[in-house]
Amino acid sequence: MKARQWSRDLGMGARFAFAGGREGWTRMLLTAVGVGLGVTLLLITTAVPNALAARHDREEARTDLTYNNPPMRKADDTLMVGEAGTAFHDKNVRGRELQPEGPEAPLPPGVSRFPGAGEMVVSPALKRLLESGEGKLLRERLPDRIVGTIAEPGLIGSQELAFYRGADDLVVKAGYGLVARIDRFGDPHPTPEKTDPVLVLLTLVVFLVLLMPVGVFIAAAVRFGGERRDRRLAALRLVGSDTRMTRRIAAGEALAGAVAGLVLGTVFFLIARDMAGSVDLFDVSVFPSYLTPSPLLALLVAVAVPAAAVLVTLFALRGVVIEPLGVVRTAKPPRRRLWWRLLLPLGGLGLLSPMIGKGRHSGEFNQYQVTGGVLLLLVGVTALLPWVVETVVSRLDSGGVAWQLAVRRLQLSSGTAARMVNGIAVAVAGAIALQMLFSGLAGQYTRHSANDLTRAQMGATLPDEVPLARAAADFKATKGVEKVYAYDEGFISDRREFAEYSAQVTIADCASLRQVASLPSCEDGDSFVVRGGDDDEAAPGMSKPGSTLWFDSIDGDEFVHRPAPWTVPADVKQARSIKDPTGYKRSGFLLTPGALPSGAARGVSxxxxxxxxxxxxxxxxxxxxxxxRLGLPTDPTAWVSSKRTDTYDSIRTGLFVGAACVLALIGASLLVSQLEQLRERRKLLSSLIAFGTRRRTLTLSVLWQTAIPIGLGLALATTVGLTLGAVLLKMTDEPVVVDWESVLSMTGIGAGVVLVVTLLSLPPLLKLMRPDGLRTE
Known part of the structure; x- marks a missing residue:
């Protein structure tokens, strides 16, 4: 009987939502749009695991250069693959050279036929780049004729830059991993990755922080037009419905808006899904087919959103007395109590505190405790903010007319004002906590290099067939290259065969040698013994004038080595080693080209x-x-001062992508909420204009009504975010360090979003401030 009564009342409320005239349609549309935006982000989030799995599977399926394996024998089903990748403006361009060795050679995924020598197949994004003016310099590096495009199965993302080109001169060299022979694509020996508890914690917190504002927005959206709805419900009380029935009808209206929001959210998601193929966020792109929500998670969203709409509506009406002659909410509401609101963040701290100090060496973090603790702390923001806003605005008084209008409105409806900024406060609190966690963990996942970027920014190793002098001359003549330091490097031994001692030797002109050692004087033909290097210096006796040393000494294969003797000259000079541009201190001998014996070039690189x-x-x-052009198999290496591990960087990139989506949702939802607030105050604004209030005064009052709760919300979010960030750092056994620059930037971004939304709401506000808004049909 109760179930039948519930269904009848909910159905009646749904009919009222669709048959309530222009007011009802407007309220339902606002609710549907607000809920729809949240549902869109939820569906995108449920599709993220599938997208990541699809990218990983595509990467695994096209694996070709597998290292540390014995070379495979040539056969009818083998393929030679060579590394040919490059970079262009900080974007990686994946490239491979292909040389089939038989009719059954495996084709790469997404490629229908092998390109011949001088031909290449490219990804659609690379084809567009090469055909544009922006890709002119890259086209010089990839001059082969384009004969096709790589299909979707061969790419990990729609905007990936990749190519395969034909070759006829590939050779597999033992211990040289740039060319490999394979008989199929895919990793033949996949090894499962070991999970890092700290990175698992980081991933979990990222998802919680990004999804929590979505739930807050949906809860706020189903309450749009609450005051007008309650006045309509009073009419139902007048015709005989009881209090419980009235609340169920109100829940039915919210349910209708939530269901409409699900439909709109699905439409928005499908539109976003189609657009995803043309978007490249932080060098991450996907194909639309990747964004397929998990059926179970999608079902959970479809059930949870309408259920939440009903529960939120019933919860919102618990303190509202709807009588046949009106709604008793215009009287001053009772003061909000603080004690139960503090229980939420305290409970969150209680759940997280047992895991403090675990770090990565004490096993996995309890994911249920982490989820519960973080959620309680963030929900605590939504519970505390109404109390904070009410307490502060009740003490505000004197000021200009605009200030007094704003303060009086906030004193009468502080809960509505708090609801509007709850989402931004939760987002900022979570962002501050994550920034603290990322900043604290960055040192663990960042490798710092010793490269001196003030002296050089790129470096290259030359193959044996490229003479050093020619390479140095060509690079010196290259546009944008200011200086070139060129070195031949190798080892010199004390015996022709099976040496007992060896020492490092570096051959370069005087200008280049001065980058690696402090020289007393230098001219071509000089030789130096280096002291103070990082490695062991020359063995006793090797640097003695008159000693005979050997370049390229024999270690077992006489057919490869052709030792060249060199006698330490009587006038050999002493030099002190200094750090070279890579941060390394050389030892052994330094020689100018004039001091190099004939035939010694075979033993150096x-x-x-x-x-x-x-x-x-x-x-x-x-x-x-x-x-x-010189024939180097790979690009010169671009030096960096530091590099983060790939997994940590992927999580950080995921945070930025998710944060961009959440910020878009924040802005759109706040704008919808602001427009709904203005719509409800239309007659009030028109009345004030009719009585002679200046538009400037009313505009300032609306701005103050937004600025005061936002300021309080950001202050509370900063406090909770710092607390959560400190606890998370303690859990990972890292010292608590506050990155104030990040805290201020996160707070500033939140305030900036609100400022933009407020400016966008000014045109409809000015339109509403007309005396004819008092007209009633």
Whole structure:
């Protein structure tokens, strides 16, 4: 009987939502749009695991260069694969050279036929880039004729830059991983990754922080137009409905808006899904087919959102007395109590505190405790903010007319004002906590290099067939390259065969040698013994004048090595080692080209360090093009001061992508909420204008009504965010350090979103401030 009564009353409320005239339609549309935006982000979130899995599976399916395996024998079903990737303006361009060795050679995923020598197949994004003016420098590096495009199965994202080109001169060299022979694509020996408890914790917190504001927005959206709805419900009391029936009818109206929101959210999601193929956020792109929500999670969203709409409505009406002659909510409401609101954050701290100090060496964190603790702390923001707003605005009084109008409105409806900013407060609190956690953990997942970027920014190793002098001359003539430091490096031994001692030897001109050692004087033909290097210095007796040393000494295979003797000259000079541009201190011997004996070049390999024009953005591209003209198999390495681990970087990138979506939702939902608030105050604003109130005064009062709760919300969010961030850092056994720059930036972003929304709401506000708004049909 009760179930039948509930269904009848909910159905009646749904009919009222659709048959309530223009007011009813407007309220339902606002609710549907607000809920729909939240549902869109929830559906996108439920599709994220599938998208990540699809990207991983595609990457695994096209794996080709597998290292540390014995070379495979040539056969009819083998394929030679060579590394040919490059970079362009900080974007990686995945490239492979293909040379089939038989009719059954495996085709890469997404490729219908092998390109011949001088041909290549490219990804759609790379094809667009190469055909545009922006890709002119990259086209010089990839001059092959484009004969096709890589289909979706061969790419991990719609905006990925990738190519395969044909070759006919690939050779597999033992211990040289740039060319491999394979008989199928895919990792033959996949190894499961070990999970890092701290990274698992980080991932979990990211999801909670990004999803919590969505729930807050949906809860706020189903309460749009609450005051007008309650006045309509009073009419139902007048015709005979009791209090419980009236509340169920109100819940039915919210349910109708939530169901409409589900439909709109699904439409928004499908539109966003189709647009995802053309978006590249933080170098991460997906195909629309990747964004397929998990059926179970999608069902959970479909059930949870309408259920939440009903529960939120019933909860909101618990303190409202709806009588046949009106709604008893215009009287001053009782003061909000603080004690139960404090229980939520305290309970969250209680759940998280047992895990303080665990770090990564004490096993996995309890995910249920982490989820419960973080949620309680963030929900505590939504519970505390109405009390904070009410307490503060009740003490505000004197000021200008605009200030007094705003304060009086906030004193009468502080709960509505708090609801409007709850979402932004929760988002900022979570963002501050995550920034603290990321900043505290960055050192664990960041490797700092010793590269001196003030002296050089790129470096390259030369293959044996490229002479050092030619490479140095070509790089010096390259646009954007200011200086070139070129070195031949190798080892010199005390015996022709099976040496007992060996020492490092570096051959370069005087200008380059001065980058690695402090020299007394230098001219071509000089030789130096280096002291103070990082490695062991020359063995006793090796640096003695008159000693015979050997380049490329024999270690077992006489057919490969052709030792060249060198006698330490009588006038050999002493030099003190200093850090080279890579941060390394050399030892052994330094020789100028004039001191190098005939035949010694076989035992050394060439290296160049490049100092670029920092004011020219394309300087690295010109250097890469020169490297390819010289025949270098890979690009010069672009030096960095530090590099983060891939998993940590992926989580951080995911946070930025998710935060961008949440910020968009924040702005859209706040704008809808602001428009709903203005719509409800239309007659009040018109009345004030009719009595002669200046528009400037009313506009300022509306701005103050937004600014005061936002300021209080951001202050509370900062406090809770710092607390949560400190607890999370303690859980990972890291010292608590507050990155005030990040805290201020997160708070500023939140305030900036509100400012933009407020400015966008000014045109409809000015439109509403007309005396004819008092007209009633």
């Amino acid at each position: 060439g290296h160049v360090y490049l100092a670029l024009d920092q004011g020219m953005a394309d300087a690295p591209e010109y250097a890469r093009n020169t490297a390819r």
